[in-house]
Amino acid sequence: MGIVFAVISGKGGVGKTTTSANLAIGTAIEGKKTVVVDFDIGQRNLDMILGLENRVVYDITNVMDGDATLSQALIKDKRQENLYFLAASQTKDKSVLDREKVKKLIDQLKEEFDYIFLDSPAGIEGGFEHTILYADNVIVVVNPEVSSIRDADRVIGLVDAKSHKAKEGERVGKFLVITRIDPDLIEKGEMISTEDILDILSINLLGKVPEDKRVIDASNTGKPVILHESSPAGEAYSRIAKRLCGIDVPFVDVESPEVRGFLQKITGLFK
Protein backbone atom coordinates (compact mmCIF):
# COMPACT_ATOMS: atom_id res chain seq x y z
CA MET A 1 0.00 0.00 0.00
CA GLY A 2 1.44 3.34 -1.07
CA ILE A 3 2.16 6.34 1.12
CA VAL A 4 0.54 9.66 0.23
CA PHE A 5 2.42 12.92 0.72
CA ALA A 6 0.52 16.17 0.26
CA VAL A 7 2.80 19.10 -0.52
CA ILE A 8 1.15 22.23 0.87
CA SER A 9 1.98 25.81 1.90
CA GLY A 10 -0.92 28.19 2.26
CA LYS A 11 0.89 31.09 0.63
CA GLY A 12 1.48 30.74 -3.08
CA GLY A 13 4.72 30.71 -4.98
CA VAL A 14 6.89 29.37 -2.17
CA GLY A 15 8.16 26.26 -3.95
CA LYS A 16 5.55 23.49 -3.66
CA THR A 17 5.74 22.46 -7.29
CA THR A 18 9.54 22.61 -7.29
CA THR A 19 9.57 20.50 -4.12
CA SER A 20 7.03 17.97 -5.44
CA ALA A 21 8.94 17.46 -8.68
CA ASN A 22 12.35 17.09 -7.09
CA LEU A 23 11.24 14.84 -4.25
CA ALA A 24 9.34 12.59 -6.62
CA ILE A 25 12.43 12.19 -8.79
CA GLY A 26 14.54 11.69 -5.66
CA THR A 27 12.43 8.88 -4.26
CA ALA A 28 12.22 7.28 -7.72
CA ILE A 29 16.02 7.33 -7.82
CA GLU A 30 16.01 5.58 -4.44
CA GLY A 31 14.02 2.80 -6.06
CA LYS A 32 10.50 3.67 -4.93
CA LYS A 33 7.81 3.40 -7.53
CA THR A 34 6.67 6.99 -7.41
CA VAL A 35 3.86 9.05 -8.89
CA VAL A 36 3.54 12.81 -8.67
CA VAL A 37 0.11 14.30 -9.22
CA ASP A 38 -0.62 17.90 -10.14
CA PHE A 39 -3.59 18.84 -7.95
CA ASP A 40 -3.43 22.46 -9.00
CA ILE A 41 -6.53 22.02 -11.11
CA GLY A 42 -6.97 24.72 -13.71
CA GLN A 43 -3.34 25.77 -13.47
CA ARG A 44 -1.29 23.00 -14.94
CA ASN A 45 2.33 23.61 -14.04
CA LEU A 46 4.13 20.50 -12.95
CA ASP A 47 4.24 19.12 -16.51
CA MET A 48 6.55 21.96 -17.55
CA ILE A 49 8.74 21.63 -14.47
CA LEU A 50 9.15 17.91 -15.18
CA GLY A 51 9.67 18.48 -18.90
CA LEU A 52 6.69 16.27 -19.72
CA GLU A 53 4.33 18.87 -21.18
CA ASN A 54 4.39 17.33 -24.64
CA ARG A 55 3.26 13.97 -23.41
CA VAL A 56 0.05 14.92 -21.66
CA VAL A 57 -2.95 13.35 -23.36
CA TYR A 58 -5.36 12.74 -20.50
CA ASP A 59 -5.45 14.55 -17.18
CA ILE A 60 -6.71 14.03 -13.65
CA THR A 61 -10.19 15.31 -14.47
CA ASN A 62 -10.52 12.84 -17.35
CA VAL A 63 -9.67 10.03 -14.95
CA MET A 64 -12.01 11.21 -12.20
CA ASP A 65 -14.85 11.67 -14.65
CA GLY A 66 -14.24 8.23 -16.12
CA ASP A 67 -13.32 9.57 -19.56
CA ALA A 68 -9.93 7.88 -19.39
CA THR A 69 -8.45 5.09 -17.33
CA LEU A 70 -5.69 5.76 -14.88
CA SER A 71 -3.17 3.85 -16.93
CA GLN A 72 -4.10 5.87 -20.01
CA ALA A 73 -3.50 9.12 -18.13
CA LEU A 74 -0.33 8.20 -16.27
CA ILE A 75 2.82 9.41 -17.99
CA LYS A 76 5.91 7.32 -17.49
CA ASP A 77 9.06 9.41 -17.35
CA LYS A 78 11.53 8.15 -19.92
CA ARG A 79 14.56 9.56 -18.14
CA GLN A 80 13.71 8.29 -14.72
CA GLU A 81 12.73 4.72 -14.13
CA ASN A 82 10.07 4.33 -11.40
CA LEU A 83 8.67 7.82 -12.00
CA TYR A 84 5.13 8.53 -13.20
CA PHE A 85 3.18 11.72 -13.54
CA LEU A 86 -0.50 12.63 -13.63
CA ALA A 87 -1.31 16.06 -15.05
CA ALA A 88 -3.83 18.60 -13.82
CA SER A 89 -6.56 19.70 -16.17
CA GLN A 90 -6.31 23.15 -17.65
CA THR A 91 -9.89 23.99 -16.90
CA LYS A 92 -11.47 24.04 -13.51
CA ASP A 93 -14.36 21.64 -13.66
CA LYS A 94 -16.56 21.56 -10.57
CA SER A 95 -16.82 17.78 -10.73
CA VAL A 96 -13.20 17.59 -9.65
CA LEU A 97 -14.22 18.87 -6.27
CA ASP A 98 -15.94 15.60 -5.50
CA ARG A 99 -14.53 13.83 -2.45
CA GLU A 100 -15.67 10.41 -3.58
CA LYS A 101 -13.85 10.75 -6.87
CA VAL A 102 -10.72 11.97 -5.14
CA LYS A 103 -10.85 8.98 -2.80
CA LYS A 104 -11.27 6.55 -5.65
CA LEU A 105 -8.30 8.01 -7.48
CA ILE A 106 -6.04 8.01 -4.42
CA ASP A 107 -7.03 4.45 -3.58
CA GLN A 108 -6.12 3.38 -7.09
CA LEU A 109 -2.77 5.15 -6.88
CA LYS A 110 -2.02 3.56 -3.51
CA GLU A 111 -2.52 0.14 -5.06
CA GLU A 112 0.02 0.79 -7.75
CA PHE A 113 2.68 3.01 -6.22
CA ASP A 114 5.00 3.13 -3.21
CA TYR A 115 5.11 6.89 -2.95
CA ILE A 116 2.43 9.32 -4.08
CA PHE A 117 3.13 13.07 -4.08
CA LEU A 118 0.23 15.48 -4.44
CA ASP A 119 1.22 19.00 -5.48
CA SER A 120 -1.35 21.26 -3.83
CA PRO A 121 -2.58 24.58 -5.14
CA ALA A 122 -2.01 27.69 -3.02
CA GLY A 123 -4.69 28.78 -0.58
CA ILE A 124 -6.77 26.77 1.85
CA GLU A 125 -9.87 25.96 -0.17
CA GLY A 126 -11.00 23.37 -2.69
CA GLY A 127 -7.91 21.85 -4.17
CA PHE A 128 -5.90 22.26 -1.01
CA GLU A 129 -8.52 20.43 1.01
CA HIS A 130 -8.55 17.60 -1.48
CA THR A 131 -4.82 17.08 -1.32
CA ILE A 132 -4.89 16.67 2.46
CA LEU A 133 -8.14 14.72 2.59
CA TYR A 134 -6.51 11.31 2.09
CA ALA A 135 -2.89 12.18 2.83
CA ASP A 136 -0.82 10.03 5.15
CA ASN A 137 1.72 12.83 5.54
CA VAL A 138 1.91 16.49 4.69
CA ILE A 139 5.02 18.30 3.61
CA VAL A 140 4.68 21.97 4.47
CA VAL A 141 6.83 24.19 2.29
CA VAL A 142 7.86 27.53 3.72
CA ASN A 143 10.17 30.43 2.85
CA PRO A 144 12.06 32.24 5.63
CA GLU A 145 9.75 35.21 5.36
CA VAL A 146 6.92 36.43 7.60
CA SER A 147 3.82 35.92 5.46
CA SER A 148 4.91 32.48 4.34
CA ILE A 149 5.57 31.36 7.92
CA ARG A 150 2.29 32.78 9.14
CA ASP A 151 0.36 30.98 6.41
CA ALA A 152 2.25 27.78 7.14
CA ASP A 153 0.99 27.93 10.71
CA ARG A 154 -2.56 28.24 9.44
CA VAL A 155 -2.32 25.23 7.15
CA ILE A 156 -0.64 23.12 9.83
CA GLY A 157 -3.64 23.92 12.03
CA LEU A 158 -6.02 22.84 9.29
CA VAL A 159 -4.42 19.50 8.50
CA ASP A 160 -5.92 17.51 11.35
CA ALA A 161 -9.29 19.15 10.90
CA LYS A 162 -9.53 18.32 7.22
CA SER A 163 -7.74 15.00 7.00
CA HIS A 164 -9.72 11.81 6.80
CA LYS A 165 -6.98 9.91 8.55
CA ALA A 166 -6.96 12.30 11.50
CA LYS A 167 -10.73 11.98 11.79
CA GLU A 168 -10.29 8.22 12.07
CA GLY A 169 -8.00 8.88 15.00
CA GLU A 170 -4.77 8.17 13.17
CA ARG A 171 -1.76 10.43 13.11
CA VAL A 172 -0.97 12.44 10.02
CA GLY A 173 2.77 13.04 9.69
CA LYS A 174 3.70 16.70 9.36
CA PHE A 175 7.05 17.72 7.98
CA LEU A 176 8.59 21.07 7.19
CA VAL A 177 10.73 21.97 4.22
CA ILE A 178 12.29 25.41 4.42
CA THR A 179 13.30 26.57 0.98
CA ARG A 180 14.94 29.56 -0.70
CA ILE A 181 17.25 30.04 2.27
CA ASP A 182 19.80 32.75 1.55
CA PRO A 183 22.90 32.13 3.68
CA ASP A 184 24.22 35.65 3.18
CA LEU A 185 21.02 37.24 4.41
CA ILE A 186 20.87 34.93 7.40
CA GLU A 187 24.44 35.79 8.23
CA LYS A 188 23.53 39.47 8.14
CA GLY A 189 20.51 38.87 10.33
CA GLU A 190 18.17 39.86 7.56
CA MET A 191 16.51 36.50 7.13
CA ILE A 192 14.78 34.37 9.74
CA SER A 193 16.86 31.33 10.64
CA THR A 194 15.73 27.71 10.67
CA GLU A 195 16.03 27.66 14.42
CA ASP A 196 13.65 30.58 14.76
CA ILE A 197 11.16 29.11 12.30
CA LEU A 198 11.13 25.87 14.26
CA ASP A 199 10.57 27.86 17.44
CA ILE A 200 7.50 29.45 15.91
CA LEU A 201 5.95 26.47 14.10
CA SER A 202 5.29 23.22 15.90
CA ILE A 203 6.41 20.77 13.26
CA ASN A 204 9.37 18.51 12.50
CA LEU A 205 12.05 19.66 10.12
CA LEU A 206 12.43 17.48 7.04
CA GLY A 207 14.98 19.58 5.23
CA LYS A 208 16.44 22.90 4.23
CA VAL A 209 16.86 24.01 0.64
CA PRO A 210 19.04 26.98 -0.25
CA GLU A 211 18.23 29.65 -2.79
CA ASP A 212 19.74 28.44 -6.03
CA LYS A 213 19.77 30.19 -9.39
CA ARG A 214 19.69 26.83 -11.11
CA VAL A 215 16.08 26.33 -10.13
CA ILE A 216 15.16 28.88 -12.80
CA ASP A 217 17.40 27.21 -15.33
CA ALA A 218 15.82 23.90 -14.35
CA SER A 219 12.33 25.15 -15.05
CA ASN A 220 13.48 26.69 -18.34
CA THR A 221 14.75 23.36 -19.55
CA GLY A 222 12.31 21.01 -17.82
CA LYS A 223 15.09 19.22 -15.98
CA PRO A 224 14.61 19.58 -12.20
CA VAL A 225 17.63 20.62 -10.12
CA ILE A 226 17.98 17.25 -8.44
CA LEU A 227 19.25 16.01 -11.81
CA HIS A 228 21.83 18.80 -12.11
CA GLU A 229 25.45 18.31 -11.17
CA SER A 230 26.58 20.13 -8.02
CA SER A 231 23.47 22.19 -7.49
CA PRO A 232 23.05 23.14 -3.81
CA ALA A 233 19.24 22.98 -4.04
CA GLY A 234 19.41 19.72 -5.96
CA GLU A 235 21.65 18.17 -3.33
CA ALA A 236 19.33 19.38 -0.61
CA TYR A 237 16.37 17.75 -2.35
CA SER A 238 18.32 14.57 -2.78
CA ARG A 239 19.01 14.45 0.96
CA ILE A 240 15.34 15.06 1.72
CA ALA A 241 14.25 12.31 -0.67
CA LYS A 242 16.63 9.90 1.06
CA ARG A 243 15.18 10.84 4.44
CA LEU A 244 11.71 10.11 3.07
CA CYS A 245 12.97 6.67 2.13
CA GLY A 246 14.07 6.04 5.69
CA ILE A 247 17.75 6.70 5.14
CA ASP A 248 19.36 8.58 8.00
CA VAL A 249 20.93 11.61 6.34
CA PRO A 250 22.46 14.18 8.67
CA PHE A 251 21.25 17.76 8.35
CA VAL A 252 23.61 19.98 6.47
CA ASP A 253 24.05 23.56 7.50
CA VAL A 254 22.97 25.40 4.39
CA GLU A 255 22.77 28.61 6.33
CA SER A 256 26.28 29.81 6.90
CA PRO A 257 28.17 30.61 3.71
CA GLU A 258 31.57 29.20 4.75
CA VAL A 259 30.19 25.97 6.11
CA ARG A 260 28.11 25.52 3.05
CA GLY A 261 31.04 25.78 0.69
CA PHE A 262 33.06 23.39 2.81
CA LEU A 263 30.35 20.78 3.10
CA GLN A 264 29.58 21.01 -0.55
CA LYS A 265 33.12 19.93 -1.26
CA ILE A 266 32.85 17.06 1.18
CA THR A 267 29.53 15.79 -0.07
CA GLY A 268 30.92 16.20 -3.57
CA LEU A 269 33.69 13.76 -2.69
CA PHE A 270 31.29 11.04 -1.70
CA LYS A 271 28.93 11.48 -4.57
Place this chain on the structure above:
Amino acid sequence: MSWFGNLFKKETTSAHIAKDRLMIAIATDRQNSLIPNMDEMRAEIIRVLEKYICINDIEIKKENKGEVDLLEIEVIMKK
Protein backbone atom coordinates in the same frame (compact mmCIF):
# COMPACT_ATOMS: atom_id res chain seq x y z
CA MET B 1 31.14 36.87 12.97
CA SER B 2 31.96 35.77 16.51
CA TRP B 3 29.27 34.52 18.83
CA PHE B 4 30.02 37.56 20.91
CA GLY B 5 29.19 39.87 18.05
CA ASN B 6 26.11 37.81 17.34
CA LEU B 7 24.88 38.27 20.85
CA PHE B 8 24.59 41.99 20.43
CA LYS B 9 23.41 41.95 16.89
CA LYS B 10 20.56 39.55 17.49
CA GLU B 11 18.38 41.99 19.35
CA THR B 12 18.19 44.55 16.59
CA THR B 13 18.40 42.67 13.29
CA SER B 14 15.35 42.65 11.07
CA ALA B 15 15.22 38.85 11.35
CA HIS B 16 14.85 39.22 15.08
CA ILE B 17 12.11 41.79 14.69
CA ALA B 18 10.40 39.44 12.21
CA LYS B 19 10.45 36.62 14.74
CA ASP B 20 8.96 38.76 17.49
CA ARG B 21 6.21 40.04 15.23
CA LEU B 22 5.46 36.55 13.97
CA MET B 23 5.18 35.11 17.47
CA ILE B 24 2.54 37.68 18.33
CA ALA B 25 0.68 37.46 15.01
CA ILE B 26 0.54 33.68 15.10
CA ALA B 27 -0.57 33.58 18.72
CA THR B 28 -3.46 35.85 17.77
CA ASP B 29 -4.23 33.80 14.65
CA ARG B 30 -4.38 30.60 16.65
CA GLN B 31 -6.67 32.25 19.16
CA ASN B 32 -8.98 33.55 16.48
CA SER B 33 -9.14 30.50 14.29
CA LEU B 34 -12.24 29.19 15.97
CA ILE B 35 -13.05 25.60 15.27
CA PRO B 36 -11.58 24.35 11.98
CA ASN B 37 -14.79 22.64 10.85
CA MET B 38 -16.90 25.52 12.00
CA ASP B 39 -19.33 25.49 9.07
CA GLU B 40 -20.10 21.82 9.49
CA MET B 41 -20.53 22.13 13.22
CA ARG B 42 -22.76 25.16 12.84
CA ALA B 43 -25.00 23.40 10.34
CA GLU B 44 -25.28 20.38 12.57
CA ILE B 45 -26.16 22.39 15.66
CA ILE B 46 -28.87 24.18 13.69
CA ARG B 47 -30.27 20.85 12.50
CA VAL B 48 -30.51 19.56 16.05
CA LEU B 49 -32.06 22.74 17.43
CA GLU B 50 -34.64 22.91 14.67
CA LYS B 51 -36.00 19.58 15.78
CA TYR B 52 -37.13 21.10 19.04
CA ILE B 53 -37.51 24.85 18.63
CA CYS B 54 -38.07 27.51 15.98
CA ILE B 55 -34.83 29.34 15.54
CA ASN B 56 -33.77 32.31 13.49
CA ASP B 57 -30.03 32.02 13.65
CA ILE B 58 -27.17 31.03 15.88
CA GLU B 59 -23.98 32.84 16.69
CA ILE B 60 -20.82 31.07 17.78
CA LYS B 61 -18.01 32.86 19.55
CA LYS B 62 -14.82 31.63 21.12
CA GLU B 63 -13.45 33.57 24.01
CA ASN B 64 -10.51 33.27 26.28
CA LYS B 65 -11.46 33.70 29.92
CA GLY B 66 -8.08 33.48 31.58
CA GLU B 67 -7.71 29.82 32.49
CA VAL B 68 -10.29 28.42 30.07
CA ASP B 69 -11.44 28.85 26.50
CA LEU B 70 -15.12 29.51 26.30
CA LEU B 71 -17.36 28.61 23.40
CA GLU B 72 -20.44 30.75 23.37
CA ILE B 73 -23.38 29.63 21.29
CA GLU B 74 -26.14 32.15 21.12
CA VAL B 75 -29.44 30.87 19.78
CA ILE B 76 -31.70 33.52 18.34
CA MET B 77 -35.25 32.22 18.46
CA LYS B 78 -38.19 33.11 16.32
CA LYS B 79 -40.76 35.26 18.10
